[in-house]
Amino acid sequence: MREDIINLPPAETEQPLYIPMVGTAYWDKNVVVTRKCFWSCCIEYIVQGRGKMEINGHTFYPSKGDICIFPLFSDYSCRADQNDPWVRMWIDVRGVLSNELLKLYGIENEYVIQNLNLSGIFKRVFDTASNKDLSPSESNLRLTLYFYEIIQRIAIHVRKNQSEVSDEARALKNHIDRNVNCNISIHELSALIYRSPSQTIRIFKKAFQCTPYDYASNLKIETAKLYLKNTSLKIKEIAYQVGFSDEHYFSNVFRAKTGVSPKEFRHR
CATH class of the missing domain: 1.10.10.60 (Homeodomain-like)
Known part of the structure; x- marks a missing residue:
């Protein structure tokens, strides 16, 4: 599996929520990634491909256009499809506020959100992470605001779908x-x-x-x-x-x- 990673400098002051890196993962059909009690929150947008995920005991088959959430301290295993492996854009989120926000918006148990096109927001995240003219604090401020927007978009989408639940x-x-x-x-x-x-x-x-x-x-x-x-x-x-x-x-x-x-x- 190949990854293009953008590492960000630490913010100039300690933050309860910050984004140290973003990246794009190009999955190989033979790769299986497993994590136990992973110490980071990660949100991903699937650009293309499909595969199987097991997150905190739940099994999903996310594909192009889906959003995946790996909350802080998650257990998960991922395997790309043999014929159509993933390309996944990911945002690494650190700090205690990541999971607190998921809880506040009622999506702490939402791991795969289908058919939610957030490619535009993810592009803005990557453009900001690549901008060398921004100070670390300004970069982190913009990135965390994008993270808030992603959480809000997911919550709105989930509530809309939940209205269809009996x-x-x-x-x-x-x-x-x-x-x-x-x-x-x-x-x-x-x-x-x-x-x-x-x-x-x-x-x-x-x-x-x-x-x-x-x-x-x-x-x-x-x-x-x-x-x-x-x-x-x-x-x-x-x-x-x-x-x-x-x-x-x-x-x-x-x-x-x-x-x-x-x-x-x-x-x-």
Whole structure:
């Protein structure tokens, strides 16, 4: 895989959000890239090609014209299509505000956004990154404003698509979101919308491309990551907060999902 990378000088003052580099990746059909608990937020625009991605337990097949989001501390694996490999423009975003913005705009669990042409904004990002006449602070200011615009465009696009999600599917998701500290059974969800278990799973999967169980499991791990990163709660207390009564079982599930133990994640 070949990459054209533009490295930017550090801003003149410490920033909670900054962009140290941007680049274009020309994927080879034989390349597989895997990251565990990756320490950077990355947003990409697929210029051409297609392939398979697994991001935080979710599987996608993004292609030309799609946007991909890899939030801070994500686990992911990417493989380009054998006959039509990707060309991907990417923006590397550092600082704690990257994930906070995703949460504020309600897109922290949106990883692949289909058919959202942001090539114009990405071109402006690359033009700014290449402009040697700008000071580091001015360059970072412009780049972070473009990042805000990208986030807003994604949020608007996602909300528009979500308006097409059925009321039943939205009710199921909201119930899971509000009860991350509980272990919700499929029978409880079925009773919520007066459907059979098989119908309930089908309705949820059609709307969100995964089963209710998979969504709830990934939500628990993502919530646990936030507790580990932002609080001093003990591992046992965090396990309880996300619906695990046994600390060791929680640690095993966390490691299976992320590749590291909760203690290792917090240390990183």
